Amino acid sequence: MRTHTCGQLRAEQISQTVKLCGWVDSARDHGGAVFLDLRDRYGKTQVVASPEGGDSLVQAASRLRSEDVIRVVGRVEQRPPGTVNTKLPTGEIEVRIQELEVLNKSKTAPFTPGQADLPNEDLRLKYRYLDLRRPQMQKTLLLRSRMLEIIRAYFAERQFVDVETPFLGRSTPEGARDYLVASRVFPGRFYALPQSPQLYKQILMVAGYDRYVQIARCFRDEDLRADRQPEFTQLDLEMSFVDAEDVIGMIDGLIARLAKAVLDIDLALPLPRMTYDEAMARFGHDAPDLRFGMELVDCTDLARVCEFRVFRQATDTGGYVRGINAQGAASQFSRKRLDELTEYVKQDFGARGLAWFRVESEGKLWSPIAKNFPDSWLAELAERMQASPGDLLLFVADRWDVTCKALAGLRKRLGSELKCYDPAQLHCSWVVEFPMFERDQEDERWVAMHHPFTAPRPQDLPLLETEPARARAQAYDLVINGSEAGGGTIRIHDHHLQQRVFDLLGIPPELAEERFGFLLDALQYGAPPHGGIALGIDRCVMLFSGRDSIRECIAFPKTQRAMDLMTEAPGEVDGRQLDELGLRVLPMI
RNA sequence: GGGGCCGUAGCUCAAUUGGUUAGAGUACUGGACUGUCGAUCCAGUGGUUGCGGGUUCGAGUCCCGUCGGCCUCGCCA
Numbered sequence: 067m068r069t070h071t072c073g074q075l076r077a078e079q080i081s082q083t084v085k086l087c088g089w090v091d092s093a094r095d096h097g098g099a100v101f102l103d104l105r106d107r108y109g110k111t112q113v114v115a116s117p118e119g120g121d122s123l124v125q126a127a128s129r130l131r132s133e134d135v136i137r138v139v140g141r142v143e144q145r146p147p148g149t150v151n152t153k154l155p156t157g158e159i160e161v162r163i164q165e166l167e168v169l170n171k172s173k174t175a176p177f178t179p180g181q182a183d184l185p186n187e188d189l190r191l192k193y194r195y196l197d198l199r200r201p202q203m204q205k206t207l208l209l210r211s212r213m214l215e216i217i218r219a220y221f222a223e224r225q226f227v228d229v230e231t232p233f234l235g236r237s238t239p240e241g242a243r244d245y246l247v248a249s250r251v252f253p254g255r256f257y258a259l260p261q262s263p264q265l266y267k268q269i270l271m272v273a274g275y276d277r278y279v280q281i282a283r284c285f286r287d288e289d290l291r292a293d294r295q296p297e298f299t300q301l302d303l304e305m306s307f308v309d310a311e312d313v314i315g316m317i318d319g320l321i322a323r324l325a326k327a328v329l330d331i332d333l334a335l336p337l338p339r340m341t342y343d344e345a346m347a348r349f350g351h352d353a354p355d356l357r358f359g360m361e362l363v364d365c366t367d368l369a370r371v372c373e374f375r376v377f378r379q380a381t382d383t384g385g386y387v388r389g390i391n392a393q394g395a396a397s398q399f400s401r402k403r404l405d406e407l408t409e410y411v412k413q414d415f416g417a418r419g420l421a422w423f424r425v426e427s428e429g430k431l432w433s434p435i436a437k438n439f440p441d442s443w444l445a446e447l448a449e450r451m452q453a454s455p456g457d458l459l460l461f462v463a464d465r466w467d468v469t470c471k472a473l474a475g476l477r478k479r480l481g482s483e484l485k486c487y488d489p490a491q492l493h494c495s496w497v498v499e500f501p502m503f504e505r506d507q508e509d510e511r512w513v514a515m516h517h518p519f520t521a522p523r524p525q526d527l528p529l530l531e532t533e534p535a536r537a538r539a540q541a542y543d544l545v546i547n548g549s550e551a552g553g554g555t556i557r558i559h560d561h562h563l564q565q566r567v568f569d570l571l572g573i574p575p576e577l578a579e580e581r582f583g584f585l586l587d588a589l590q591y592g593a594p595p596h597g598g599i600a601l602g603i604d605r606c607v608m609l610f611s612g613r614d615s616i617r618e619c620i621a622f623p624k625t626q627r628a629m630d631l632m633t634e635a636p637g638e639v640d641g642r643q644l645d646e647l648g649l650r651v652l653p654m655i
Numbered sequence: 656g657g658g659g660c661c662g663u664a665g666c667u668c669a670a671u672u673g674g675u676u677a678g679a680g681u682a683c684u685g686g687a688c689u690g691u692c693g694a695u696c697c698a699g700u701g702g703u704u705g706c707g708g709g710u711u712c713g714a715g716u717c718c719c720g721u722c723g724g725c726c727u728c729g730c731c732a
Contacts, residue, residue: 092694097687098688131682149690153692177665180693186666187724241732291727413657414727515732518732626724629723
């Protein structure tokens with residue numbers, strides 16, 4: 067039907083007769099001549115209907131509207147002097163229409179790809195096919211496609227085996243909420259869609275496929291966020307006879323290749339590392355944004371010797387007083403905005419409050435609470451915070467975890483609002499040596515921080531039963547611009563150690579046997595040492611393309627309530643389907 | 656489950672302290688125009704202000720509820 071695409075024609079094709087197909091992007095009707103911008107995913111080309119082609123041609127062209135699909139046959143011509151469009155790669159030429167065929171007339175669209183203002187997101191999602199016509203969306207999906215191409219090539223070159231694992235598996239006791247699929251053959255029994263192919267890839271290691279890779283779809287029935295969708299794509303891989311360094315090195319190479327190919331950025335390897343403890347101390351977060359400073363400063367020792375009731379109450383009960391210095395920000399934060407920040411740390415992180423000081427000329431600290439402190443103490447605080455005139459100091463006095471969350475939240479918010487970094491910059495690093503376990507506040511038990519198959523550091527083995535809180539895992543997270551882009555661990559390959567960890571997590575042997583019996587069995591049949599990692603592909607595309615929502619990087623994403631506005635999934639089903647599955651829907655109260 | 660923002664013409668938005676007939680741009684329809692490229696010019700159509708209730712002489716505006724979208728805490732091994 068066509069000889070060229072709409073982004074292809076240049077001066078070299080002048081005087082050739084060509085056939086183009088595409089969507090009418092815009093039409094400019096001058097009565098005598100009609101100019102049309104014809105669009106496809108490759109670009110735009112101006113095609114012209116003029117009286118030389120006949121009155122009926124001009125009439126037909128004047129009836130065309132945005133998003134009509136047409137085919138034209140015509141001659142490529144040099145544009146007259148002064149009418150070259152330098153904004154278009156094809157702007158030097160135009161196609162003089164000889165034949166015009168309307169392949170499909172479009173209804174007037176609720177919005178068009180060319181319009182200046184982006185419509186609301188719900189409308190974009192309902193008419194996703196229109197939204198996906200926008201060059202911006204096409205650019206992002208093409209970038210995603212290219213990244214996947216590079217990833218597949220990278221691992222193919224390194225003898226990785228691509229193995230597909232089941233979608234229909236069984237529910238796991240820990241982790242995220244599962245999406246369930248009812249079994250027809252076994253009424254009352256359910257498959258679970260995979261949260262990740264974790265167990266299968268470990269089994270593949272036991273089976274001797276010592277380098278496994280898969281671009282795997284994963285499902286988690288949890289609440290959504292700007293960077294979280296209920297179904298998402300992971301680059302999942304696993305390797306045998308490796309340690310953490312081997313896996314990290316493998317991913318270093320991949321990230322560097324992607325950065326070079328996609329953004330033309332040369333990343334220095336190896337990517338920087340930081341331990342979990344250091345990340346929490348310096349940034350209050352296990353995925354710190356290292357594009358800017360504003361590090362957390364511990365002032366607990368100073369607080370302990372002051373008389374200010376709020377600080378003393380925190381330190382006397384084993385809490386901490388930590389702060390950040392928003393350099394030069396004092397004048398930008400009115401009383402009202404500081405109240406907003408206070409409300410933010412209270413509401414979002416459960417902090418009891420926010421103490422703040424403005425650094426005045428001569429370096430004196432001013433604050434409504436300053437009268438609670440002697441000048442010498444304030445001077446010491448200013449020095450600790452490396453305060454300069456014009457700075458804004460913010461402090462949270464609370465439990466360790468609250469100071470972490472609140473200050474990390476403030477740091478992220480202020481870093482963005484104060485433009486502390488170049489949004490186009492790409493900063494990749496690793497956070498390593500995560501704790502093996504964390505305390506479940508409600509149930510008063512230990513839960514695996516990563517997952518229950520994570521191997522502790524060999525030197526921490528004795529701590530498992532004595533001081534589980536201090537045991538560190540052979541775990542590593544890839545952090546890009548303050549986002550967790552992926553994470554992995556070296557796995558337990560010893561059956562006895564796996565049992566010990568299950569015991570510690572309070573998973574009874576019978577339950578472990580029921581849920582993971584096949585893995586525990588497999589570990590006894592010659593399981594090699596192994597480990598791996600999974601990267602969130604959607605998130606990586608988001609970070610590499612500089613978008614701020616994962617939905618912009620997924621062709622057909624779901625809303626915050628996990629609905630697909632185009633297909634209106636989830637939908638109701640026929641009573642007969644429920645009968646076959648032995649299911650009955652209860653009325654919701 | 657909690658907190659916040661938003662919902663006005665097909666679309667993007669405006670509408671003074673609660674005050675006359677809810678406006679603009681764009682799209683759409685009709686007309687003019689042979690060099691535009693966000694074409695231009697003229698005219699026109701288009702509204703249950705998401706929905707329901709309340710307060711008021713009077714509600715797009717205030718209050719309550721509800722539906723939908725977004726951000727976020729919890730949650731996400």
